[in-house]
Amino acid sequence: MNSALPPDAFLLLRTERPFFDVRSPAEYARGHIPGAINLPLFTDEERARVGMVYKQQGAEHAFLLGLRLVGPKLEDFVRTARKAAPHRRVAVHCWRGGQRSQSMAWLFQQAGFEVITLEGGYKRYRQYVLEYFENTSLPLIVLGGKTGVGKTRILRALQRMGEQVIDLEALAHHKGSSFGAIGEKPQPTSEQFENELFDAIRGLDLRRRIWVENESRSIGRIYLPLAFWRQKQIAPLINIEVPFECRIQNLIADYAAAPLNELEAAFCRLEKRLGGLRLKIALEALQRRDFATAAKTALEYYDKTYLFELENSCAPILETLTFAHADPVEIAHRCLQWADKYHQNDLNSSSAKVNMIR
Numbered sequence: 001m002n003s004a005l006p007p008d009a010f011l012l013l014r015t016e017r018p019f020f021d022v023r024s025p026a027e028y029a030r031g032h033i034p035g036a037i038n039l040p041l042f043t044d045e046e047r048a049r050v051g052m053v054y055k056q057q058g059a060e061h062a063f064l065l066g067l068r069l070v071g072p073k074l075e076d077f078v079r080t081a082r083k084a085a086p087h088r089r090v091a092v093h094c095w096r097g098g099q100r101s102q103s104m105a106w107l108f109q110q111a112g113f114e115v116i117t118l119e120g121g122y123k124r125y126r127q128y129v130l131e132y133f134e135n136t137s138l139p140l141i142v143l144g145g146k147t148g149v150g151k152t153r154i155l156r157a158l159q160r161m162g163e164q165v166i167d168l169e170a171l172a173h174h175k176g177s178s179f180g181a182i183g184e185k186p187q188p189t190s191e192q193f194e195n196e197l198f199d200a201i202r203g204l205d206l207r208r209r210i211w212v213e214n215e216s217r218s219i220g221r222i223y224l225p226l227a228f229w230r231q232k233q234i235a236p237l238i239n240i241e242v243p244f245e246c247r248i249q250n251l252i253a254d255y256a257a258a259p260l261n262e263l264e265a266a267f268c269r270l271e272k273r274l275g276g277l278r279l280k281i282a283l284e285a286l287q288r289r290d291f292a293t294a295a296k297t298a299l300e301y302y303d304k305t306y307l308f309e310l311e312n313s314c315a316p317i318l319e320t321l322t323f324a325h326a327d328p329v330e331i332a333h334r335c336l337q338w339a340d341k342y343h344q345n346d347l348n349s350s351s352a353k354v355n356m357i358r
Helices: 007-010 027-029 044-057 059-084 099-109 120-135 151-159 168-172 190-202 226-233 243-257 262-268 276-287 291-311 328-357
Strands: 003-005 020-023 089-093 114-118 138-144 163-166 210-213 237-241 318-322
Touching: 003 007, 007 114, 044 059, 044 138, 089 099, 089 120, 099 114, 114 120, 120 190, 120 226, 138 226, 138 318, 138 328, 151 163, 151 210, 151 262, 151 328, 163 190, 168 190, 168 210, 237 328, 243 291, 262 276, 262 291, 276 291, 318 328
Parallel strands: 003 114, 020 089, 089 114, 138 210, 138 237, 163 210, 237 318
Antiparallel strands: none
């Protein structure tokens, strides 16, 4: 039996069956449901040929060409499905829930599979994702601080303590600066980043707070969804301050092992902001393996940028926590203490409002 389900119901089945995305590899690369397996009915070139025939000769000729192209692949499709789903339960989707997914669903049904399809296809899924960002209120707490305070380390410590964390940099495969791509996998598209972020949020309990780093709207070449960005902008912000030398040591730990040419390229991208003299100082320091001097030079720019952003923050509550060290565990504990106090004050304030209304 082939049942077409809307996105919310379709996504609930991911733990019990593989999802086959039968769109072309290029379509899949632009964006896909996290965890979906690309099993393309057509290659990129084949899809282009079918599309051209459809435009020039009509639907019937395009259909016949499609049959010729797909015919030799049918056995491999079934073998792949059997290997991925020995229990014979699969889910299939294409772009709009049309001929490609229906054709593959028919094939799998003939091979004895129970098949679920996505109503409206990937296009409807994308609408669902964007509507979710627009309509879902997130209990965010934003963790901020100058470059090098160790925000990612603090977030990970919070996560180990049982807190809910969205690691935007991990999802973006980028640390958010000129140096952010060093040591990272290639970035996803903005569309795929949105899919991954949506997937991360759906796995959280929205009745509990969610910690997130104080990122810019852009992280490398991807952009945060506008609706998510707006919520982050008006969430409580904790600004972490640690000694300058601790920040230098954090940066050395993060980047000293990176290829020298990548560090040099990252500094060169900052030439207009650093100025020629400071760039020269940084590059010469790198050649001497004097990573502390290079890091100090970079911070001359990044600190000014952060302070400007902090002064123009829209956060309704901005709390600065100052430390004599950069121990992420101790900092995380202090953040939790503040968050618990903030939450209790918020509850008391809400209760007072209710009593006033009564």
